[in-house]
Amino acid sequence: MKIGIIGSGNMGRSLGILWAEQGHEVFFGSRTTKKGKEVAEIAGQTTQGGSNDEAAAFGDVLLYTVRGVHPAEVFSSTSVIDNKILIDCNNQEISENFDYPAITQSLAEKLAAEVPNAKVVKAFNTMAQELFELAPIPLKNYNVSVFVAGDDESAKQTVIQLVQEIGFQAINCGELRHARLIESAGDLIRLLMIQQQMGSYATISVRSLPPAETQRLGGRQASNLK
């Protein structure tokens, strides 16, 4: 797969390197060609680097790590991301005392409204960059969730594949409008990491447990509780 990283900070660098390790072609984009090239040099392997425009033109899938800037300012023209799969991994800024405002519109939905010809998929907003050090092994053993939401089913399936390849568990959350709940989970985990001092390796795992009747409970509790 050809993957363009839009904004090659911590998040972009880490995910770009992991995908390159899986054999994908990765292009690190940045505000300046020079910085993009520097990131590719450090990342090594077969990665390339340059401007955000070049990264967008290169990739079929784009990781969008830029926040708080209209895409028209990130690219010379937003037409460069027409029909591309655009992974939005952003969260709102952390407010003073973690007094987050309620999310009435998600960043992902806002982005989708700004670039209606791109296929926006929400993913990768509920973990700190440190966690990527564990990918794909031993991460696979921990069953850490990446919550994924998007309106284009095929784009979402591509992102789910990219999630799984680096050792995460993809949790399909349906339509893009549910990004609001996913971003709220991003707020919650950052509260736990920082204010509640769980640290950067705090993770969220969603899974279905085996039902009671398969667990030889003898039926006592199960029947009592009905």
Place this chain on the structure above:
Amino acid sequence: MKIGIIGSGNMGRSLGILWAEQGHEVFFGSRTTKKGKEVAEIAGQTTQGGSNDEAAAFGDVLLYTVRGVHPAEVFSSTSVIDNKILIDCNNQEISENFDYPAITQSLAEKLAAEVPNAKVVKAFNTMAQELFELAPIPLKNYNVSVFVAGDDESAKQTVIQLVQEIGFQAINCGELRHARLIESAGDLIRLLMIQQQMGSYATISVRSLPPAETQRLGGRQASNLK
């Protein structure tokens, strides 16, 4: 501990039974004395039952399962819950197509505003009743989170103890205002259970993984990703 269950539906019955099994004194309250007594009869053990007023007078800790009704209508006088620990386990109703409104004020904060003399603690809103069939064993093995928030530290610690005794992992989320994030997690897990068909045994686990340097990664990835 003396525990009063306010509203003895699925949630109240299940938790009441589990706490009674742990040796607590449990009183099932309901809108009518008759219904409360019936629940206690089915629950068995040493449980008692009667009206919500009686349950509130009985318990030092109250599980509040009533939603969408002002406490002044649940009790003959709200003074009956003065100084009590009040566990709010509620979520907003599921909207059509899971198009939940953004939570600008949590149910827990609303309740705390309505009964300022009670010590409201948010907990137990991110799982379905079926999960209680697994408590406390084998649930303990699964590390399922109960998110807990409250402004009274001692009340919160009491609730954390009650959470842990029945096999859950308590996640301290700080002040009651963070109940907004916890209720949003309640919305997310119900979306996953129902729309995304993960079923009633879908769970959320938050935990801190061991850092990369303790996991003998050889430092390659960890250094590359910085």
